[in-house]
Amino acid sequence: MKPRVAFFGTPAFAVPSLETVARLADVAAVVCQPDKPAGRGQQLTAPPVKAWAEAHGVPCVQPVKLRDGTFAQWLRDLAVDVAVVVAYGRILPPDVLTAPRLGCLNVHGSVLPKHRGAAPIQWAVLAGDAQTGVTLMQMDDGLDTGPMLSIRRVDIGPDETAPELSARLSELGARILEEELGHFVAGLLSPVPQDASQHTLAPPLTREMAVIDWKRPATALHAQVRGLAGWPGTHTTLGARRLMVAATRLDDAPTVLGGAPGEVVAVTKDRIWVATGAGLLALVEVQLEGKKRLPVREFLAGHPLRTGAMLGVP
Secondary structure, rough: OOOEEEEOOOOOOHHHHHHHHHHHHHEEEEOOOOEEEEEOOOOOEEOOHHHHHOOOOOOOOOOOOOOOOOOHHHHHHHHHHOOEEEEEOOOOOHHHOOOOOOOEEEOOOOOOOOOOOOHHHHHHOOOOEEEEEEEEOOOOOEEEHHHHHEEEEEOOOOOOOOOHHHHHHHHHHHHHHHHHHHHHHOOOOOOOOOOOOHEOOOOOOOOOHEEEEEEEHHHHHHHHHHHOOOOOEEEEOOOOOOEEEEEEEOOOOOOOOOOOOEEEEEEEEOOEEEEOOOOEEEEEEEEEEOOEEHHHHHHHHHHHOOOEEEEEOO
């Protein structure tokens, strides 16, 4: 007999996991965050998980309150064996965590105890980690502090962005559920406590993180551009205008005398090389304020840039 499951998730990251759980279990209900304004018109838009549930005839609820006891009672009445939580986006209170017969499982986008919190994928890139993964965890009432049940690891590419890594980890999360959900329900997985002394945090991203400080090393700035790709992005200034830096590289740096941080020290057909606090960073895709995002080759055709120009200086 298939286990009876409630699935908690909201963004596109959770959809492959939901599809997998739907094949392996009887999904009694899907729980996601309320619809939110999106796009230029700011029209209320259903989260991807809700769209999937509606397309497949699975009941979907979007509770506004989780802590008044009403939702926990609804979940108890649902009589599920387990709740599977993948990027739901809200902290579950204790009475919700204990409502399913076997509690709540979480697919977390890092190798715990590293990067506990809301943005583990972005922070793995920002930190310059060479490897990350997903952790299947039994949830408790802490912030991603529950015992670990299974881990899958992947290498992070030197130029891989957070959205690209997120797409891979989304599929890896579905795979870990494919391999381990049945084992968990059968009581075959042994929980392993996290080593709290090794934990790091992955708090929500902010717009303030987007500003490029050219005094930082090139490796750190490359990680910043990759980690904040999608949102909030990264930017500097070119004269009086904001210049979004969409993609960078560290490879094949020219041999030039070092410049001041933010100084353009070399311009090739598809690279703008900028001095940093340590090393050179190549800009390969940029977007001038009010213009389209362009490869540097196309950007230079309309905006010639000479060596000695300064970025980040109003």
